[in-house]
Amino acid sequence: MDYQTDKTVIELCAVNPLNRKYFYSQLELPASDGAVYDALQKVRATDRDAAMDISVINSLYLPEFADTLIDGINVWELNMLAEKLEELYRDDYNSLEKLNALFLYRKEQGFYEDGVSLLELINMTYGLENVVRYGGIENTESLGEMLIDRRMTDGIVEVTEQNAYYLDKKQIAQTRMLQKKGIFYEGSYYETADFKMPNVYKPDEQQKKDYSDLKSAFRLLIMSEDSEEKWINLPTEKREFENGRCIGYETAIPQIKSAYFYKTENFTKLNAVAKAFMAMSERQRVAFKAVLQAEKISDLDEVIETAKNISDYEIEPYAYAEPDFFQAYLMHFLDSRFDVAWLYDTLSDTADQMLLKKLHAKFSDYGIISARNQPLYCPVPFDDVDEVCEPDCEEVNKMNLGGC
Numbered sequence: 001m002d003y004q005t006d007k008t009v010i011e012l013c014a015v016n017p018l019n020r021k022y023f024y025s026q027l028e029l030p031a032s033d034g035a036v037y038d039a040l041q042k043v044r045a046t047d048r049d050a051a052m053d054i055s056v057i058n059s060l061y062l063p064e065f066a067d068t069l070i071d072g073i074n075v076w077e078l079n080m081l082a083e084k085l086e087e088l089y090r091d092d093y094n095s096l097e098k099l100n101a102l103f104l105y106r107k108e109q110g111f112y113e114d115g116v117s118l119l120e121l122i123n124m125t126y127g128l129e130n131v132v133r134y135g136g137i138e139n140t141e142s143l144g145e146m147l148i149d150r151r152m153t154d155g156i157v158e159v160t161e162q163n164a165y166y167l168d169k170k171q172i173a174q175t176r177m178l179q180k181k182g183i184f185y186e187g188s189y190y191e192t193a194d195f196k197m198p199n200v201y202k203p204d205e206q207q208k209k210d211y212s213d214l215k216s217a218f219r220l221l222i223m224s225e226d227s228e229e230k231w232i233n234l235p236t237e238k239r240e241f242e243n244g245r246c247i248g249y250e251t252a253i254p255q256i257k258s259a260y261f262y263k264t265e266n267f268t269k270l271n272a273v274a275k276a277f278m279a280m281s282e283r284q285r286v287a288f289k290a291v292l293q294a295e296k297i298s299d300l301d302e303v304i305e306t307a308k309n310i311s312d313y314e315i316e317p318y319a320y321a322e323p324d325f326f327q328a329y330l331m332h333f334l335d336s337r338f339d340v341a342w343l344y345d346t347l348s349d350t351a352d353q354m355l356l357k358k359l360h361a362k363f364s365d366y367g368i369i370s371a372r373n374q375p376l377y378c379p380v381p382f383d384d385v386d387e388v389c390e391p392d393c394e395e396v397n398k399m400n401l402g403g404c
Contacts (some may be wrong), residue, residue, distance in 0.1 A: 011059035018318035029082035034252030071115035101190035137189035144169025217274035221248035235275035255292035276307035288370035294362035317367035328350035
């Protein structure tokens with residue numbers, strides 16, 4: 001797939017305990033803590049000990065990285081690497097090209113047949129001044145010509161005015177490349193022999209982030225009247241956002257439109273949303289996002305109202321699509337002795353969609369969400385009568401929103 005982004009894109013994958021299928025979520029790096037948290041929610045990995053697979057599916061600044069086995073892959077160090085790649089692209093593009101050439105050379109030499117560690121990759125972004133670049137050299141013919149013209153053939157052949165014309169340029173170039181661990185990359189020639197792996201990044205000295213332990217719902221980069229910039233976390237008890245304007249933001253609730261973050265008059269409402277969100281249980285947070293997405297709620301007043309009444313909704317987070325919920329719904333009413341493996345390949349045809357319609361439930365990236373004040377697990381008739389559950393059924397079958 002051709003990703004129209006300059007970001008590093010990773011895919012998270014975790015097993016669905018409901019039916020042995022998989023949850024997937026894509027994440028652009030570098031990402032804020034809130035964005036990573038949201039991606040973990042989409043693979044249902046924030047409140048359970050889930051084994052999670054991670055793969056790099058796009059890396060514009062280091063293309064070969066996406067096709068390389070990564071040893072000990074994790075979001076924390078991938079985020080660090082993505083930040084460093086963006087920094088090189090922005091501030092030192094020549095070093096980024098050197099990194100690509102170095103990485104490609106080492107890969108072609110078989111260094112990474114068993115995988116490359118993120119520790120090594122992060123450290124490779126330093127010390128690149130020792131990789132030598134010669135621009136405009138695209139092949140051995142032009143490399144040999146340059147070496148002869150500049151008398152850079154020590155240890156290969158002695159060049160004189162008499163023999164320069166007759167020397168084998170390609171052979172000289174190939175010998176030089178072996179000596180200097182050279183490689184052609186993007187219209188230039190690079191020599192990597194003098195590169196020594198730095199030891200700048202030391203994992204033991206870094207505190208690994210627990211992205212599932214969310215510290216704030218929003219972060220705003222505020223510029224004050226005297227042009228000072230500072231990040232503030234929402235919720236906050238202080239009016240730190242007064243007399244300033246937002247010039248950047250990070251969010252754990254992507255359903256709220258970006259435009260709201262740049263208007264000072266919205267900050268009090270955003271703070272109220274953040275306060276309500278942080279007070280919710282993990283399951284309620286998932287349900288909250290599911291309602292916003294399924295109902296297409298973006299107005300801040302409606303968002304606040306939804307947050308206040310989130311206990312009126314039920315969610316089945318492990319139902320990734322309508323057929324999954326159909327199976328979960330059947331399992332809910334089956335005898336506990338029933339072997340649920342019989343349901344894994346059940347074809348529900350159109351019954352799955354009909355069931356959601358009768359329950360007035362909707363699909364979201366976070367699971368199947370009920371209508372307000374309507375339970376998910378309640379018997380409904382199969383005929384065409386559009387009935388809703390009785391109140392006593394809600395009391396009996398209502399799921400606990402306090403935790404998964």
